[in-house]
Amino acid sequence: MNVMFHDLQVTPLGSVLSQGMNQKKKHEVEILSAVVNTVANVIGADGIIDVGAGQGYLAQVLCFHYHLSVIALDASSHHATVISSRAERIKKHFAAKLCKSLYGQDFHYFHFCNFSPCLVTFTLCLINGDKNVHVPIPRTVTCHILSSSKLTAVVRSMVESSLCKDHYAGSSFVLAGLHACGDLSVNILRSFVECEQVKALVCIGCCYNLLSAEHLGNSGFPMSNGAKLLNLVLGRNACDLGCQSEERWRSLSADAILQNFQLHAFRAALQLILDKYYPVELAPIPSIGRQGKALRRRQLQRAVKSQLGTGENNFEPCKMAYCNGKAHLLTSESPEVEAVNGHHKDMVEGECSCTASISKDLCYGVKCEEFYRRSSKVALFKEFCKTGLDRLGVKDLEDIDLLGVWEEVEPFIDLVGPYWSLRAALGPLVETYILLDRLLFLQEQGSKVEVELLPLFDPSMSPRNMAIIAKKCC
Structure with missing residues (x-):
């Protein structure tokens, strides 16, 4: 899978798409969106599901910059409103900019290069008086994901509903999570295994201290059979240590x-x-x-x-x-x-x-x-x-x-x-412990799953920088 990212091109975000992001968030979204786009293109995904989308920065970059169909899934209805409002503003900005290029005196064909095909179509339809055209923006779904079965059910319901009927003919998805908190990252991994429609995942976890206890069945740790057989357990205090950052302390x-x-x-x-x-x-x-x-x-x-x-x-x-x-x-x-x-x-x-x-x-x-x-x-x-x-x-x-x-x-x-x-000083050891358990869980699925654990971000800027990237083999 490393070959997939050998020539990864990370494009700096412009001022419009990066508005509201701090330096850390911009760094994360630029890199992760490029990785998700690469994975989606390799497997021919019909859509991306951004799990724990928050204010939708990743979802909007995937949609407007990489022209991917995106569903932003979050537990907060307020976040859904923020995502939709921000996406509408971005859409209007790009449409207005494209119209200006079309009628500008220095108009050249290359002005189209940085615009989504859907925005070009949208603008041309407006010029021709067709006001019924719809430009895809990230769709929002508000839902509390408390288990992998819940996430799997949500994905399947979206495939069966009118939400996806017109946009996802093949019904193949990539699950993406940027710092999916606590058990949410665990549920993303389990849903990837359980759900036929999910063909790949790109997940970066965080907040290990919020992982569910080992005595609760499908717990946040351990996940793998190997760790369970060895009776490897971590308490809340140990999981909290996994959130520490050697690089962050060094930079203070x-x-x-x-x-x-x-x-x-x-x-x-x-x-x-x-x-x-x-x-x-x-x-x-x-x-x-x-x-x-x-x-x-x-x-x-x-x-x-x-x-x-x-x-x-x-x-x-x-x-x-x-x-x-x-x-x-x-x-x-x-x-x-x-x-x-x-x-x-x-x-x-x-x-x-x-x-x-x-x-x-x-x-x-x-x-x-x-x-x-x-x-x-x-x-x-x-x-x-x-x-x-x-x-x-x-x-x-x-x-x-x-x-x-x-x-x-x-x-x-x-x-x-x-x-x-x-x-x-023990923090990196505990985090490695947790990440290797997740990696082993996916490797235990056999040859049908290809998985890697890769560092994506500058750890001094974003300490939780390890991404689990997996795809199902045909």
Whole structure:
């Protein structure tokens, strides 16, 4: 199968098709769409089913750039609306651009080269007054795929329905998944085996921590008979390790790494709070989502606002702290001050080395930089806990000694970095473990299936870069 991709041509996307994509998404869609197009051409597929289509970036590139018939399948009806609206805008743009080329003074035949044949036909029909012409855009189907049998049933129903009747004469499909989350990637692989109409697949998985447990029958891991016979099992924590990226950690700055370690310390402290005050909420292994990016973004915004507000580059860190999204002055009664300096009765006023103008009652001989660092960390921890507990439906925080919990955890913060680094180093091993199980599952189908496991993306940009590519042999 490697011969299939020997001369793979990856075409950069223009500004219209790539609108809304960040650099990472653009990189992924450019490469994966070229791979899917190659596979579709080799097997003579009549259509592509983009499973877990999201906002439809891959589906639209396959449709408008490679002129393939595409069905975008996603669990969110909102995503279906977004896909259809965006596709209509893209269609109108290309049609208008083609009309301009047709009537432009510098018109040449080669202007047609970058346009889909259906768009050329569409434009010519408009010129001739035929308004009943229909230009294919990605079709959307909203459905929760909770099992491979569900996905197989959806594919078969599409073949039998009017949705595909006029477009897929041979009823052969390629299943495509760009970072199909958790069990969704597993269901794509199983549906490929089960469904006669699916002739090939191109699947990149992610979110291994969401794979179903091994005791649930058709679990997310293990899939292969070989792994099952060896009793190879992975728990949730191990699967979570598979989501780590050696390249991503290597590319981070020292400050960014320290911020990540701080967030891990916050999470550990929050777990202590749940264990002590809310054991019932902790029992089902709750999820509070990814608060790290939002928290760091708010930190940066606050620093910028503070600098803009004073008109100075050196804002007064000792004078201001943030708690629950609001700025407030730190006084000698503030718990943040107490956290920095110890108990009030033991404090002795001293001179501050900071050039900022602050009142004496705010400084007790502690360097301003250290003061800000520790008081800011306490305030951030409180904000982190409040947001996390809110997401778990816990509103009453008055009886929780957040400051006491933080003081209990703080002496061990320096151990978070080494511990997490050792765990993260095992990430590639766990991911390889999972991917080889999936590869073996398809190889166990015998000579009727040809399968490869190939890296497609730059791992520093897109850590989950391994694609399982398979096709059924005639």
